[in-house]
Amino acid sequence: MYSYEDRLRAVQLYIKLGERVGLTIRQLGYPTKNALKGWHREYVQRRQLPSGYARQAKYTQAQKEQAVAHYLENGRCLAATIKTLGYPSRTLLSAWIQEQRPEARARVVGRVQGSMSTAMKQSAVIALCMREGSAQSVAQELGVSRPSLYNWKNQLLGHAASESMKRQQDSSPSSERDELERQIETLRRDIRRLQLEQDLLKKANELLKKDLGIDQQLLTNREKTQLVDALRSTYKLTDLLSEIGLPRSSYFYHRARLEVTDKYVEVRRAMAGIFERNYRCYGYRRMHASLTMQSVNISEKVVRRLMKQECLIAVVRKRRRYGSYMGEISPAPDNLLNRDFSASTPNEKWLTDITEFQIPAGKVYLSPMIDCFDGMVVSWSIGTRPDAELVNTMLDAAIESVASSSDRPVVHSDRGGHYRWPGWLSRIAQAQLVRSMSRKACSPDNAACEGFFGRLKNELFYPQDWLSTTIDEFIAALDSYIRWYNEVRIKISLGSRSPTEHRRSLGIAA
Numbered sequence: 001m002y003s004y005e006d007r008l009r010a011v012q013l014y015i016k017l018g019e020r021v022g023l024t025i026r027q028l029g030y031p032t033k034n035a036l037k038g039w040h041r042e043y044v045q046r047r048q049l050p051s052g053y054a055r056q057a058k059y060t061q062a063q064k065e066q067a068v069a070h071y072l073e074n075g076r077c078l079a080a081t082i083k084t085l086g087y088p089s090r091t092l093l094s095a096w097i098q099e100q101r102p103e104a105r106a107r108v109v110g111r112v113q114g115s116m117s118t119a120m121k122q123s124a125v126i127a128l129c130m131r132e133g134s135a136q137s138v139a140q141e142l143g144v145s146r147p148s149l150y151n152w153k154n155q156l157l158g159h160a161a162s163e164s165m166k167r168q169q170d171s172s173p174s175s176e177r178d179e180l181e182r183q184i185e186t187l188r189r190d191i192r193r194l195q196l197e198q199d200l201l202k203k204a205n206e207l208l209k210k211d212l213g214i215d216q217q218l219l220t221n222r223e224k225t226q227l228v229d230a231l232r233s234t235y236k237l238t239d240l241l242s243e244i245g246l247p248r249s250s251y252f253y254h255r256a257r258l259e260v261t262d263k264y265v266e267v268r269r270a271m272a273g274i275f276e277r278n279y280r281c282y283g284y285r286r287m288h289a290s291l292t293m294q295s296v297n298i299s300e301k302v303v304r305r306l307m308k309q310e311c312l313i314a315v316v317r318k319r320r321r322y323g324s325y326m327g328e329i330s331p332a333p334d335n336l337l338n339r340d341f342s343a344s345t346p347n348e349k350w351l352t353d354i355t356e357f358q359i360p361a362g363k364v365y366l367s368p369m370i371d372c373f374d375g376m377v378v379s380w381s382i383g384t385r386p387d388a389e390l391v392n393t394m395l396d397a398a399i400e401s402v403a404s405s406s407d408r409p410v411v412h413s414d415r416g417g418h419y420r421w422p423g424w425l426s427r428i429a430q431a432q433l434v435r436s437m438s439r440k441a442c443s444p445d446n447a448a449c450e451g452f453f454g455r456l457k458n459e460l461f462y463p464q465d466w467l468s469t470t471i472d473e474f475i476a477a478l479d480s481y482i483r484w485y486n487e488v489r490i491k492i493s494l495g496s497r498s499p500t501e502h503r504r505s506l507g508i509a510a
Contacts, residue, residue, distance in 0.1 A: 002031060004049060010036055011043045026220055029247040059088060064096045071097060121152045128153055196235055196243055203230045221246060225254035267296060268310055271303070275312045278489065279481065281459030283314050289496035315463040317454075330420050336436035337412050341448040343372040346508060347407035350378065350398065351449040353414060354386050355456075357474070359466040364474055366456075367391050367418075368482070369398040369411075370449050375491065376499035377452075377482050382475050391418045392427065399431045412436040414446055456481065 002010075014024045014036060021033050031039075043049055067088065071081045078090050088096075124142050128149050131138050139146040204219070207226055219227075224246040231240060241248055262268075274290045275282055282290065284304040291298065307313070343349045349372035357364040367390050368380040379397035383390045395411075402409070411433050413419040419437070428435055438445030460481045466474060487500045494502040503509070 006030070007039050007049050008043075011039050011049065014040055027218070027245070029221065029250045059092075063087070065100070067093055068096050068100050072101065122156065124149060125153045125156050193243070196231075196239060199231055199234070200227055200244060203227050219244075221250045222254045222257070225251050225258065229255065229258075264298075264302070264306055267291070267298065268306055270294060270296060271306060271312060272310060275307075279459045279484075280312075280463055281314050281455075282312075285492050286490055286496075287312075289490055289492065293496070315458060317458055317462050332415050332420075332437045333435045334437075335412075335439060335445055336410055336434065337445075339445060339447065341372045346371055346373045346376075346503070347378075347402050347405070347409045348373060350409045350411045351413075351446060352391070352394070352411065352419075353446060353449045353453070354391070354416070354418065355453045356386070357457075357461060357478070359469060359471075359474055361466075361469060361471050361474070364471060364478065365390060366478060367394045368449075368452070369394055370452055371409075371499075372448060374494060374499040374502050375448075375452065376486055376503075380479075380482055382478055384471060386418070388418060388421050388423050392423050395424065395427050399427065399433070408432050408434065410434045410436050412438070412446065414438045414443070415440060456485075 010024065010028055010031060013028065014021070017023050017027075019040070021036055024036060025031070025033065039049060067081060067085055070085060071078065071093065074080055074084075078093055081093060082088070082090065124138075124144065127138050127142070128135060135149060136146050139149050142149075204223075204227060207230060224244050227244060228237070228240045228246065228251060237251075240246075241251060270291065271287060274287060278286075278290075284300055284307055287307060288298075288300045288303045291303065337349060341349065341351070351370040351372060352368065354365055354367045357366070362384060364382060364384060365386045366380060366382050367386075369378040370376070371378050378401055379394050381390050381394040381397070408431075411428065413436075415437050418424065419435075443450055460477070469477075486498065488498050490496050490498055491502075495505075497505065
């Protein structure tokens with residue numbers, strides 16, 4: 001049963017928070033969802049809440065009269081009436097009989113012998129009002145109890161006694177000293193309360209990483225419990241719970257939950273190891289697939305929650321607008337892929353492009369050849385200049401990988417000058433490969449290759465600090481990442497396998 005003030009406070013907070021049921025209940029610790037909505041409905045309809053609850057009568061007037069009549073006609077036995085009718089209780093039936101037929105119940109009226117007369121009561125009341133000591137001492141002198149004295153006073157004088165009959169306060173120096181001590185104690189309580197507020201704000205910033213100006217009412221009960229436990233050795237529990245607005249039952253509930261041993265301790269360690277070994281780039285899907293391969297069977301929702309708690313967050317760089325265009329230098333072939341980057345067999349469609357890495361030690365360029373079948377990097381070359389040698393070396397390695405087969409893939413690129421020079425054209429013609437180019441200044445036509453560059457930079461380049469890295473060290477790290485990308489990095493679209501493992505499962509030589 002909630003008081004009128006509790007219900008009004010809940011409805012006002014519910015309206016203030018934009019009628020958000022969960023947040024309101026979490027802050028107050030009460031009531032239920034249906035009760036809060038019911039209070040709000042009454043408040044909106046009547047612009048106020050009823051001061052109390054009107055309980056509907058359980059028995060009708062006809063049932064009451066039937067029960068009383070049966071009692072009078074059948075030997076006036078309460079037990080027999082209740083057994084025959086099946087209702088009500090003894091107390092309720094007695095009340096009905098007293099209400100309708102008061103003469104039907106026999107009464108025995110007694111009186112205490114030797115009671116004080118009216119004159120003696122008046123003398124006792126006069127002694128009480130004119131006393132110089134305590135009321136207890138007057139009661140002991142008269143041989144009565146202290147409550148009896150005040151009952152007699154209320155009977156003779158009423159509840160509002162005149163000021164002249166009340167004991168006057170002593171205005172001696174001792175009373176002034178007592179008043180000063182009370183003021184000092186009040187100031188001490190205020191200082192202690194302010195100190196408690198400051199310590200709560202500091203602990204919220206230290207334990208929960210909240211700003212110093214955080215509203216304590218917006219904290220969850222679990223966070224409030226952590227604050228109370230951190231300061232319980234310094235302040236009383238009642239003061240802490242009152243200041244932070246946490247019900248006592250909620251505190252002990254969440255404290256018991258916090259003391260339960262974490263059943264995901266080993267899972268957290270395994271997730272941290274997987275995250276660190278894989279360039280800190282795994283999201284919850286690939287993390288879930290990696291745990292499943294280690295026979296750790298938990299849901300993706302649990303993986304997401306644990307990764308958030310352990311701060312295992314893959315760095316994602318914001319998208320930038322594409323604005324680079326070299327211009328036309330010669331006729332270009334048609335766009336044969338037309339943004340269809342799917343392939344049913346390996347070496348059917350190849351994609352290529354050049355990307356730049358700028359580190360303090362200088363610039364590094366990567367030219368890969370991507371197979372649309374599974375995203376495998378067929379060949380790649382890394383250098384410090386984006387010249388013809390960079391792309392020609394990569395193309396020679398790619399042609400060599402299909403020299404022993406009859407595969408003649410379509411090689412798709414943008415309209416860069418690297419792919420229109422005589423060296424590139426002669427190599428394509430000798431290997432009997434088919435050329436395809438994107439439209440002018442349209443990077444989405446080569447989106448699959450651009451996507452590979454984005455994953456590479458988000459997972460390897462952006463999260464790390466390359467301030468003290470040399471060119472050779474960066475080239476080695478880039479080469480190591482591409483090999484890991486082919487052989488280890490799992491892809492959900494390939495059944496949680498890497499491109500190499502996917503080809504082995506299909507019986508295709510990688």
